[in-house]
Amino acid sequence: MTEPFNVLMVGVGGQGVVLASNILSEAAMRAGLDVKKSEIHGMSQRGGPVFSHVRFGERVHSPVIPKGEADVIYSLERMELLRWATWARPGAVACYLAQNTLPFGVKAYPEGLDEEIARLFGTVIRVDPRALRDRISPKVKNTVLLGAVSVFAALPPECYHEVIPGLCPDGTAEVNWQGFEIGREVAAEQLRAAGQPRAASQARAANQARAAGELQEPARVE
Numbered sequence: 001m002t003e004p005f006n007v008l009m010v011g012v013g014g015q016g017v018v019l020a021s022n023i024l025s026e027a028a029m030r031a032g033l034d035v036k037k038s039e040i041h042g043m044s045q046r047g048g049p050v051f052s053h054v055r056f057g058e059r060v061h062s063p064v065i066p067k068g069e070a071d072v073i074y075s076l077e078r079m080e081l082l083r084w085a086t087w088a089r090p091g092a093v094a095c096y097l098a099q100n101t102l103p104f105g106v107k108a109y110p111e112g113l114d115e116e117i118a119r120l121f122g123t124v125i126r127v128d129p130r131a132l133r134d135r136i137s138p139k140v141k142n143t144v145l146l147g148a149v150s151v152f153a154a155l156p157p158e159c160y161h162e163v164i165p166g167l168c169p170d171g172t173a174e175v176n177w178q179g180f181e182i183g184r185e186v187a188a189e190q191l192r193a194a195g196q197p198r199a200a201s202q203a204r205a206a207n208q209a210r211a212a213g214e215l216q217e218p219a220r221v222e
Contacts, residue, residue, distance in 0.1 A: 002058045009054060016141070035060065056155075077099070
């Protein structure tokens with residue numbers, strides 16, 4: 001029995017973590033995989049932490065990712081990424097939004113957050129919404145980041161395309177799909193710049209084989 005692919009999605013209330021996790025879960029189901037999801041968003045209206053565990057594969061028995069076994073952490077807030085870093089397996093991927101959402105009463109975060117993230121993760125995709133403001137609305141930054149995550153998950157892009165219209169608010173399907181595609185481009189560009197395109201390609205191929213039950217161990221992007 002193959003292991004599930006584990007994506008831990010974190011952020012704070014109002015950023016769109018729940019929508020992104022719904023899209024990922026539905027896309028995995030469209031791909032014919034067993035999917036389990038668990039989320040906490042009770043404090044979302046107060047700007048509190050929001051997180052969602054998404055697991056998919058041939059067979060998934062628990063909706064909760066065991067500590068130290070997340071293949072990818074998707075984070076819409078840098079401090080939340082560091083807070084959840086211990087859930088990642090060695091060599092895991094971090095896809096995060098390079099933007100601070102400061103809690104009430106906090107004026108600034110410590111320096112060196114990006115350096116600490118790079119130290120903790122095997123592969124890092126950093127999405128800067130300021131660099132994309134001429135290309136896409138900041139309102140869809142959650143689907144932009146999901147597009148970056150999709151480079152590492154073993155799901156055909158068309159599965160996302162099929163589910164986005166039914167899950168996004170009315171009238172926003174097109175801009176969310178555009179954001180998703182931009183996120184994929186950003187991830188591919190950063191992997192090329194880091195000299196890792198072959199590793200990412202191998203990871204996608206291996207994860208697709210694993211999802212089909214051909215491999216016993218998940219692929220890693222080192």
